[in-house]
Amino acid sequence: MEAVIRTVSANDGVNISYSVFDGASPAVVILHGLAGSSREFVPTARTLSGRKVVLIDQRGHGLSTRLPADTSREAFVGDVVRVIEVEEFDAVDLVGQSMGAHTAMLVAAARPDLVRRLVLLEANEGGGLPEDHAALGDFFRSWDVPFTTRESASAALGVGPLAQAWVADLQERQDGFYPRFDPDVMVAAVSAVAHPRWEEWQAVAAPTLVVYADQGMFTEEQKNIFVSRGPNVLRVDLADASHDAHLDAFDQWIVALHNFVNAR
Template sequence: MGESRRVPSAAGPPLATTVSGPLDSSTPVVLVHGMGGDRSTWRMFAGELRSRGRTVVSFDLRGHGRTGPGDSYRLGDFRDDLAAVVDHLGVDRVDLVGHSLGAHTALRYAMAEPGRVRRMVLEEVPPMPRDDADLAEAITPSATFGERIRGVAAVIANPGPLLRYDRALGAPVTEAFGVAEPQWWCGLSKVTAPTLVVSGGRRSFLPARHLRDLAYALPSGDFLTIDAGHSIHRDRPVEFARAASAHLG
């Protein structure tokens, strides 16, 4: 449901985008999917938002879905894709909801353009490593064996994201999270949007303590655990929708 668009990006392929609802009635909610997914992974949550009268925008990041491959897969490139979509909408501010790499992308955008983000929900957001101790934990937007097993049913039901995923982006993204960036943590102070950080708890490969640290490093951050693993909006959709919708207002 919604109008399909191809949004030009600054230095990448046109971004396959869906806009559901008017852009002049309320702050739109922009959904940013994780690595290996596409905008269809938000279908249930997008429906919940629409039932609450929200305008919903979702798009496929470069290397995913119907956007197709990109020439570059730096973390800043994904942020620029999101920026292109927000600029295309022609609105002053948006709400952002992101998952995994998409959550990291949303956070990078909010750090660069704090005045454009009203409220934000970050599901299983991977932080940049702070030091050698963080690097030793090898935290990247991937998945454990258990998470892959839980995702088999989702792939069978919706194989499109996996089939269209450009596997060439895996290495540069993993390498980017293999470099300590303590200054990235300093940049969190620039984010002005009230932000809910949601952890998948003990089932996730991302240690909850790192997500908690990130939430409390934000000027207006809050933290919530839903013990579901890395894909909370997929595996615990009702609880995720309730928490995210309450935060977005």
């Protein structure tokens, strides 16, 4: 199953790229995490054959505008709404991982008419410390860009699933290979997630699946509090999985996703 890549202009002129895998409604719309891209979820999309699937490159990521001026949560939410409305979908099954899950949660709260079911992989209400966000930017700036080859990038970044996703997504230019994101934009985007959004989370009306990894980002206390405050939540835990469980616990992730979005 091959995708058609489309682009839409957001309200502020930012170009949002997204891939559409054809199939039946209701559509499944998937949002990647910080410093990722829709490419990470192509294997997930292919398991949903028979359903229309849309993978969005969020602003500042993938094939979308790399240096957007607006990195607010509202801008990210508006981009998703724009894609759904341009495609003229009825309510969709909205899926997100990490920062993409945070975006999905806010979309479901703001536009309940557009979200039939909600799936959050490794999500919470928001948070994080400024020093952690700064450290993340320092890490991205430490990359010896441009990499001369994908092989040299792989050697520098490591062989883990997330590192290999970054390598696969590098943009080839005349002088080498570059990441498809800017460190300063990533810091600005993740910093906007720092404000907890309990009010929005508690306002989500759609049935929600929250998926956590046993070796993920959140403590058991954080997981329990988040799930307990959601109005209509099912929790699934993945074993031997990281924050990027869609990459390193793929089979478990697919079972959890399919069981929920295909339920009657």
